[in-house]
Amino acid sequence: MDALLTQSGTRPRADARRNVDRLVTATRQAINEQGLAITTRDIAQRAGVGLGTLYRRIPSLDALLAAILTDTIDEMTDRAQRALDAPDAWQGFVEFAEAYVQLRASSCGLHEALSGHGGRLDLELHITRLQQAVHQLVQRAQHTHVIRDDLDWCDIPFVLATAIPADHTIGLEPRSDQWRRSLRIILDGLRPATESSRSPVVAGGLPQKSVSAEHSGR
Amino acid sequence: MDALLTQSGTRPRADARRNVDRLVTATRQAINEQGLAITTRDIAQRAGVGLGTLYRRIPSLDALLAAILTDTIDEMTDRAQRALDAPDAWQGFVEFAEAYVQLRASSCGLHEALSGHGGRLDLELHITRLQQAVHQLVQRAQHTHVIRDDLDWCDIPFVLATAIPADHTIGLEPRSDQWRRSLRIILDGLRPATESSRSPVVAGGLPQKSVSAEHSGR
Amino acid sequence: MDALLTQSGTRPRADARRNVDRLVTATRQAINEQGLAITTRDIAQRAGVGLGTLYRRIPSLDALLAAILTDTIDEMTDRAQRALDAPDAWQGFVEFAEAYVQLRASSCGLHEALSGHGGRLDLELHITRLQQAVHQLVQRAQHTHVIRDDLDWCDIPFVLATAIPADHTIGLEPRSDQWRRSLRIILDGLRPATESSRSPVVAGGLPQKSVSAEHSGR
Amino acid sequence: MDALLTQSGTRPRADARRNVDRLVTATRQAINEQGLAITTRDIAQRAGVGLGTLYRRIPSLDALLAAILTDTIDEMTDRAQRALDAPDAWQGFVEFAEAYVQLRASSCGLHEALSGHGGRLDLELHITRLQQAVHQLVQRAQHTHVIRDDLDWCDIPFVLATAIPADHTIGLEPRSDQWRRSLRIILDGLRPATESSRSPVVAGGLPQKSVSAEHSGR
DNA sequence: TATGAATGAGTTTTCATTCAT
């Protein structure tokens, strides 16, 4: 995120940093309310700064959006890498899956961007790193037979995306833990046939390990 | 869709009809590539007509988008209603689920619109009708115990919603039948524990009943 | 008006003439309802013909408008010239004044055009002829001392224009004979002091000589 | 007119105010030359600013036009109200008539708008207030018998309305004081028969009380 | 330095005019 600080000078970046923070927060808020179709004016107003200040801190709107989305992607990658250290392969996978879904769910801009329509934003590098981490994680789970082996590893990120509450689907208001309910179903569908013991879909059905406050839908 | 033809009385001239078709096709294409943020100029160019022609056939860009999305929604509703007639509740539900996911997959603009960021388009009425049909269908499946009963009926459309290959998820190219692979997993996750016999996730794993050509993503 | 008939061929102009008539009538109607801001589509629809037919008969919209306005101007000129033959100079002047005001009042398009904002229409030649006729008429009236001689002849057309009911002035609905009421006042103001016998401003206060049906506000 | 300045709180920056002034002036000029059918591009060019600047200062073209016209109407109303305070009823009326005619003359856009073809602009409220003031003024003049009593009060605004030099009437170039010459005649026509002493129609024939510079046709 | 004023390319939409059917 520091990449956003345009100038590389020597001096007291105190308020500069504060402004960047405000801008990022305001942008996240705006994206969650209106998707990627936001205006610089809107962002500046929410952040309580002028347009000039915005552009002093940020090279362009797209750069700001990309930085924010990149940040989330990197967090996902981080989660995947940490999950590789979990002693239990399934448990590790579940932890990642939760984080992955929640992060996407709490940043509908990301979902929009990854859905292909934010194509102008260059996220390539970061996405590749995420891919690799997920690949390893799924492989481990399949090698230890905790995920059914008739799946390609690529199927996993696709089916996990399914858990993201597409805001109103068919006009229905999603519960705040809708993603958790969907994930439960999907995880059940991922287990090998022999393992398939259903745990009821209720709040608390999954470990409540929460994602870092940084991304929880501000 | 014929509602788009502005004039009413006489049979439209051959070239007029051809142009409407081209415009609708071009718009579908454009939406699938770029989402709802498309321009009239882009549509007209893809359709190979002038801007004036576009506006001769269509009252406004929003009206065109709404017509296309409404059309898909209505097709979904139709599928849900027909599925209620299937003798087997699970089989009926699967048929609908397939159609629902495939239709969403072939019209990612719909996904965007339903995701709330297409709010300017008025789809209310059509969505309500879809809701009712889905509600009935899921209820029947739960009453006959072919879908696990720890789920709320609302969970179903949510978990199915993004089985569309959210274009590149984490930068991966989706297979053409990616939606079918995700659906397989989800359906497995929806069965009651006792029923859970896994059928392998491969092409052809589900009955290949295809959606009417009208919507197959042209 | 015949100038409008585009082709100069040899054959049965019967329906051609009919179409021109319809178009002219439709245009007059439209102008009176909406001013000069009318569309070809509107005219064609009112006339019950297609756009192609309109353009077969008429070189351009401006040409049509000019023809119609020209026609009215020529009628004014004609009235002025006939008024010169009236035995009584004042009576002749009054007759012209009436026709002049009524013609302008019944063709608000004309008023709009002459008010300078229809400048794209070339009415020069016809207006010059009208000028000359009015000049003579006023001169005769002043030479015989029936119009006060502290006026320039040019003042007359200007002050007569005053009688045209500027539709709603200050939001008031004009009476159908509003122009006649105004004209009465103006004519009173034009007489030499010695002649100034007031005749009450009521309907019928002036001779009801009506303008040829051709122009009576269709 | 200040209502046009979009922002409210702080004092507008010098250049902002300068641009608003330029825009208003440019618009007045444009209206006087071409009527209400002016374009934003034209206004912006005359004012020497970009289109964006125009829209930063003004919510819409119609709002700008309405503001300008409203301003003139209110000035008229003000004049009528002040005229009620004149000790002599006729003198008061003449003062108003002058202002009324001159204001209309200096804003022919107003003429157009009031003529009904500017219907999209909402001037209702302001016009009503003008009506009331004029009504009172004329009533007072008639009750004291300085205006002939065979007239309806409504006749007065009508007969005064187009004393504006309807630009070229019949192609004649109006003198700069043409409106004054017409007004002289009309006022003579308004007096009761017994009062009718003609004062010659020459420049200076009426008190030269000029309208505030704000409206003198810049 | 921080602000918000200015800019103009780009977007939706209209309409006079031409041309295929």
Place this chain on the structure above:
DNA sequence: TATGAATGAAAACTCATTCAT
């Protein structure tokens, strides 16, 4: 021949970005 379909230039308006204050 009559129709109305097609066209694109032009209009109102928005918004990312630059620059004067």
